[in-house]
Amino acid sequence: MIPRIIIADDHPAILHGCQVVLLNDSSFAKIQATVTSVPELFSALENHECDVLIVDYSMPGADMDGLQMLGVLNRRYPNLPVLVLTGEENLGILRLILEAKVRGIIQKNSDILCLPKAVRTVLRRGIYLNDALKKALAEAPRSTAGETLLSPRELEIVRLLASGKSPEDIAEILHRSIKTVSWGKNSAKRKLGIQSDAQLYQYYASLAKSTVEHAG
DSSP states (O other): OOOEEEEEOSOHHHHHHHHHHHHHTTSOOEEEEEESSHHHHHHHHHHSOOSEEEEESSOOSSSOOHHHHHHHHHHHOTTSOEEEEEOOOOHHHHHHHHHTTOSEEEETTTOGGGHHHHHHHHHTTOOBOOHHHHHHHHHSOSOOHHHHHSOHHHHHHHHHHHTTOOHHHHHHHHTOOHHHHHHHHHHHHHHHTOOSHHHHHHHHHHHHHHHHHHHO
């Protein structure tokens, strides 16, 4: 049976690339729908049969973050294999994505050509991760005190701030208000007992260094 697939991503180039890769593999898949927002995604799932869902981790159009969206998908469609598309590299967040009961992670910077293999893997009830990510997750420490204290959203906001993004940039990237971004930053500082933004950035730099050292 040809697998019926729904693809959700708000970047037209990613949507097109996924379709090309899947359809060029000897007519491997039937694309039931392509959507660019969370409301469109849930509408497509209600109106189309779907054997595998390929979904971007950061989707616009709903008052929920990526982990919340995955939680809703799991509750509504517990038997639907979900492959998550993401450019995320933080191992703590990637581990949380896996713990949301998805069946695999497709990294946008390296994995798009592996989509047919990933789909076949999850249809056989396997978990798809590329070899590099599998190795990094296996070798990295489970968590650090800071990662345990911070929520995934707070950790993501701190990471983006430390990379040089402004609150306005982060609000656009995460599809949240500037007020929500500021609240997340201040909440992270309060949990960590940090007073200044500079200390917060230093904290993330040390956390990232530790993650890289254990992953390498």
